[in-house]
Amino acid sequence: xxxxxxxxxxxxxxxxxxxxxxxxxxxxxxxxxxxxxxxxxxxxxxxxxxxxxxxxxxxxxxxxxxxxxxxxxxxxxxxxxxxxxxxxxxxxxxxxxxxxxxxxxxxxxxxxxxxxxxxxxxxxxxxxxxxxxxxxxxxxxxxxxxxxxxxxxxxxxxxxxxxxxxxxxxxxxxxxxxxxxxxxxxxxxxxxxxxxxxxxxxxxxxxxxxxxxxxxxxxxxxxxxxxxxxxxxxxxxxxxxxxxxxxxxxxxxxxxxxxxxxxxxxxxxxxxxxxxxxxxxxxxxxxxxxxxxxxxxxxxxxxxxxxxxxxxxxxx
Amino acid sequence: xxxxxxxxxxxxxxxxxxxxxxxxxxxxxxxxxxxxxxxxxxxxxxxxxxxxxxxxxxxxxxxxxxxxxxxxxxxxxxxxxxxxxxxxxxxxxxxxxxxxxxxxxxxxxxxxxxxxxxxxxxxxxxxxxxxxxxxxxxxxxxxxxxxxxxxxxxxxxxxxxxxxxxxxxxxxxxxxxxxxxxxxxxxxxxxxxxxxxxxxxxxxxxxxxxxxxxxxxxxxxxxxxxxxxxxxxxxxxxxxxxxxxxxxxxxxxxxxxxxxxxxxxxxxxxxxxxxxxxxxxxxxxxxxxxxxxxxxxxxxxxxxxxxxxxxxxxxxxxxxxxxxxxxxxxxxxxxxxxxxxxxxxxxxxxxxxxxxxxxxxxxxxxxxxxxxxxxxxxxxxxxxxxxxxxxxxxxxxxxxxxxxxxxxxxxxxxxxxxxxxxxxxxxxxxx
Ligand SMILES: [Zn+2]
Numbered sequence: 001x002x003x004x005x006x007x008x009x010x011x012x013x014x015x016x017x018x019x020x021x022x023x024x025x026x027x028x029x030x031x032x033x034x035x036x037x038x039x040x041x042x043x044x045x046x047x048x049x050x051x052x053x054x055x056x057x058x059x060x061x062x063x064x065x066x067x068x069x070x071x072x073x074x075x076x077x078x079x080x081x082x083x084x085x086x087x088x089x090x091x092x093x094x095x096x097x098x099x100x101x102x103x104x105x106x107x108x109x110x111x112x113x114x115x116x117x118x119x120x121x122x123x124x125x126x127x128x129x130x131x132x133x134x135x136x137x138x139x140x141x142x143x144x145x146x147x148x149x150x151x152x153x154x155x156x157x158x159x160x161x162x163x164x165x166x167x168x169x170x171x172x173x174x175x176x177x178x179x180x181x182x183x184x185x186x187x188x189x190x191x192x193x194x195x196x197x198x199x200x201x202x203x204x205x206x207x208x209x210x211x212x213x214x215x216x217x218x219x220x221x222x223x224x225x226x227x228x229x230x231x232x233x234x235x236x237x238x239x240x241x242x243x244x245x246x247x248x249x250x251x252x253x254x255x256x257x258x259x260x261x262x263x264x265x266x267x268x269x270x271x272x273x274x275x276x277x278x279x280x281x282x283x284x285x286x287x288x289x290x291x292x293x294x295x296x297x298x299x300x301x302x303x304x305x306x307x308x309x310x311x312x313x314x315x316x
Numbered sequence: 317x318x319x320x321x322x323x324x325x326x327x328x329x330x331x332x333x334x335x336x337x338x339x340x341x342x343x344x345x346x347x348x349x350x351x352x353x354x355x356x357x358x359x360x361x362x363x364x365x366x367x368x369x370x371x372x373x374x375x376x377x378x379x380x381x382x383x384x385x386x387x388x389x390x391x392x393x394x395x396x397x398x399x400x401x402x403x404x405x406x407x408x409x410x411x412x413x414x415x416x417x418x419x420x421x422x423x424x425x426x427x428x429x430x431x432x433x434x435x436x437x438x439x440x441x442x443x444x445x446x447x448x449x450x451x452x453x454x455x456x457x458x459x460x461x462x463x464x465x466x467x468x469x470x471x472x473x474x475x476x477x478x479x480x481x482x483x484x485x486x487x488x489x490x491x492x493x494x495x496x497x498x499x500x501x502x503x504x505x506x507x508x509x510x511x512x513x514x515x516x517x518x519x520x521x522x523x524x525x526x527x528x529x530x531x532x533x534x535x536x537x538x539x540x541x542x543x544x545x546x547x548x549x550x551x552x553x554x555x556x557x558x559x560x561x562x563x564x565x566x567x568x569x570x571x572x573x574x575x576x577x578x579x580x581x582x583x584x585x586x587x588x589x590x591x592x593x594x595x596x597x598x599x600x601x602x603x604x605x606x607x608x609x610x611x612x613x614x615x616x617x618x619x620x621x622x623x624x625x626x627x628x629x630x631x632x633x634x635x636x637x638x639x640x641x642x643x644x645x646x647x648x649x650x651x652x653x654x655x656x657x658x659x660x661x662x663x664x665x666x667x668x669x670x671x672x673x674x675x676x677x678x679x680x681x682x683x684x685x686x687x688x689x690x691x692x693x694x695x696x697x698x699x700x701x702x703x704x705x706x707x708x709x710x711x712x713x714x715x716x717x718x719x720x721x722x723x724x725x726x727x728x729x730x731x732x733x734x735x736x737x738x739x740x741x742x743x744x745x746x747x
Contacts, residue, residue, distance in 0.1 A: 194515040
């Protein structure tokens, strides 16, 4: 495995399977009374968040703590450009405190890549702008694997605001890497530029028609739609979006029996996903949250634990 | 010390070798076996003699950001690049939008003494795009401003652009337009050519159409007003098509291309290195090919550097937050040789046209861009046509280091530059 986890591109298929295997062990740990593993004892991980995300930050925090790491949360929101300090200065200052790993979230695409070039310690991308969110993609694929078994040949639909979605960009890479057939669905205004050529190269399909895609899907992943997109003119009204692209109550009937429904949260109930879909028996939304901790434990373990720590863990 | 220089055996515009005698700021002799008595002799066998280069588009950062560049250091970089005149863009702090501001830039250029620094005046007050700046006062000042530009921003209001085009006719001025419709490519945020790579990288797109709609509108306004418009840094095949059509209709339009748009493509952004963040953005290879062809066939009149120095920390932000721009003065000739001469698209007379004659004409600079003939000002650049140069950003005389060519090998180097007969650069070294 590479030193950093910046993009799904950093992982081979074997890496993904190795991460899933470890995640499954970590998942079992979560059901114990005493959840601590000693793997990262004495290591310090900084969660450096330039953009708020309680959910991702807590998931990484819990993952680090259950591995016995010291986890420090730093909010650097608005700190760089507004105070005139460069991103490089900010991260060099933070990491000069002597830490072993950096988990970083930033509102700018590519920020984690740039930072990794300035640091010697492993950098884990916890979301960079509208670019990637690799641990989200891993937890989604892991959740689907547990529900569906192998993803080889399975058809997964990703529906929603593709343009602004890092979940989509990482997700489509991870799912196709594992052999799934992916169709992404959005109105033309929310399709990233150049997706026609890109999808051909990357081996996934595109569609504007959610009703045509859902009946053949083995699982559906709904993306969050930010209401601000309306003022950007990406679609006329929330009502029109829901009718065109929402997972409505009536669309639930189009899905195959038991096909898992995923959503990265937070959900806009009634906009991109109806309450009936969010709460359906086939909904995997809460599974995703618990898988998130297991996946992040696995990632931290693989990137930060030395050989001795590995032995200690497997001995337990 | 003699004020006479004999350049011996240089190939004039790449043609036959001849001697050039420079005296009293002018070319005093041109021929073979000229008398060297009392002259400093420069052996120039194998070198190509061209008229001194003129840059239509230079950012010198003074006043306001003297940590990134000053008129002195920018002038030095220009001389090293073979330039004898540069047009200093108006987007300084404060903006060059008054006669006094323009004269200050002129005077600082004279004091530096390496190249003629000709101020560009803002089209609108403070580059805000609403009210015309005092164009006439700048034109009548000692600085004799003839080129007006809100560069960095577009004069996007059609009414304001129309009035500016009409107004500058009174003194033979030209509006140099930074063509960017901000409703299609918002200032600041739009930072990557809109296409497959911006889609994959999740960077906000700057579509070619945002340039093309302004170019199309402006050539129609130029036709309507009977005025002269210049398009700064064209970057797309579509813009070139529009300009080609406009020229065929007799519309008075000229345009320039930057060295970087002649070679670098959107692919450079795959590593999110802000060195390659520039406005307009790097475009795909198809656009690069179209730009080269248009420069070769004369649709594009000039190469202009858009030399944009930035302090190191202004580039050490996340890509979308980092400053736009890259250095260009010292390497322009090498890029033109590598992309246009080595490929057979331009001969040396063509290089003289795009780096000197045409920009001097567009800018209305009488003292530059002359043919190499007895009696013409002795603004001469000697080029080593086959030198292989590996660019080292730390060897730059600019105060900044945002050099996209660092570590790359380019062909062709400036050997010497003469401003009115005086060597500002000799053997590649600043004098
Ligand atoms: Zn510009």
